[in-house]
Amino acid sequence: MPVVLGYYPAYEGFNEASIPWDRFTHVCHAFITSDKQGQIETNDKVPSRSLTERAARHDTPVILSVGGWGDADGFEMATSSPEKMASWVEDLTQIVVEYGYAGVDVDWEFPKDESTKQRFTQLVRAIRSSFDRVTTTTGMRLLITSAVTARPAEGKWIDGPALEGAIDFLNVMTYDFSGPFTAVASHHTPLFGSPEDPESAWRSTQAAMAYWEETQGFPRSKLNVGIPLYGRKFPLRQPYTATSGARAAGFGTPTYRQILKLIDAGWTLKQDAHAKAPWILAPQGELGIVAFDDEASARRKAEWARSQGYRGIFFWAIGHDSLPEGRFPLLDASIAGWQGAE
Known part of the structure; x- marks a missing residue:
């Protein structure tokens, strides 16, 4: 079954009633985390029976996302001993079943x-064993997915061959290739590498997906391509220039909705013919460039993903391209591209 998945970060305040359920095959509800003792930590937004019940009325399964940026220490503590890991997995399974994820x-x-x-592998396998017991008892098969890096330097610390059999599919985060953390302001979600990018060999959607297939051993039927509904802003005048010395406050992550407002305010659209992705540049006298996906590049990326035989596409995050009258232009362009490549 092809996948069109959206991440719903409830903490951002986008109303669950406004989620365009008909666009998605799956929704990931983000996040629960782990505390300093390695125990699962819920919050007032997650988990939510209201969300899973609403999703059920639309026949859209909701997957519970655990972790997220900043929770690495929590995972390390939760897996610091077999006893802690077993308790963590038991609590997680209980939440998933109780709330209908x-x-x-x-x-x-x-x-x-x-x-x-090693602990990541052990954790995923322990979750699979726990979920298998649920299947034996209830007949319900629970999914295990994982959001993974697009960077080989970080991906090398995941044991793909040991995990592949336990995981239903991976969401490869083919975005954030560039930002205040990189030496050069390259595109943050390019489909292909650019000769202007000094690290183009790995910094592209094409290269990242090839890494997870060829190096990590995941079949394309278990790989989803990420499409961000936001951009990366740099306090610079031109793409592919050094970020060193740039004013820290000038970096940012504008949503697509905010990017459209910048375009309306006179920012100039510039297409990167190699990366197959756009930039916008600030008007004369102002400082700023934004790397992002527009409707054309998002559609192209989704068409490419389908034509290459990948399982699906996913989005971070639901609501970032929401416009009046229930319009989601970037989301809809991507889905049109995915469906048009059938």
């Missing part, structure tokens, strides 16, 4: 060495 999305950002590499 369709499974769990493990978002450990990121395993960083041989120890955490």
Whole structure:
């Protein structure tokens, strides 16, 4: 079954009643985390029976996302002993079943060495064993997915061959290739590499997906391509220039909705013919460039993903391209591209 998945970060305040359920095959509900003792930590937004019940009326399974950026220490503590891991997995399984989730999305950002590499594998396998027991008891099969890096330097701390059999599909985060953390302001979600990018060999959607297939051993039928509904802003005048010395406050992550407002305010659209992705540049006298996906590049990316035989596409995050009258232009362009490539 092809996948069109959206991440719903409830903490951002987008109303669950406004989620365009008919666009998605799956929704990931983000996030629950782990505390300093390695125990699962819920919050007032997640988990939510209201969300899963609403989704059920639309026949859309909701997957519970665990972790997210900043929760690596929580994962490390939760897996620091067999006893802690077993307790953590038991609590997670109970939440998934009790609240009616369709499974769990493990978002450990990121395993960083041989120890955490092994523990990530052990954790996913333990979740699979726990979920299998649920299947034996109830007949309900629960999904395990994982959001994974697009960077080989971080991906090397995941043992793909050991995990592939336990995971239903991976959401490869083919975005955030560039930002204040990189030496050059390259495109943050290019489909292909650019000769202007000094690290184009790995910094593209095409290269990232090839890494998870060829190096990590996941079949394309288990790989989803990520499409961001936001951009990366740099306090610079031109793409592919050094970020060193740039004013820290000038970096940002504008949503597509905010990017459209910048275009209306006079920012100039510039297409990157190699990366197959656009930029916008600030008007004369102002400072700023934004790397992002527009409707054309998002559609092209989705068409490419389908034509290459990948399982699906996914989005971070639901609501970032919401416009009046229930319009979701970037989401809809991507889905049109995915369906048009059938």
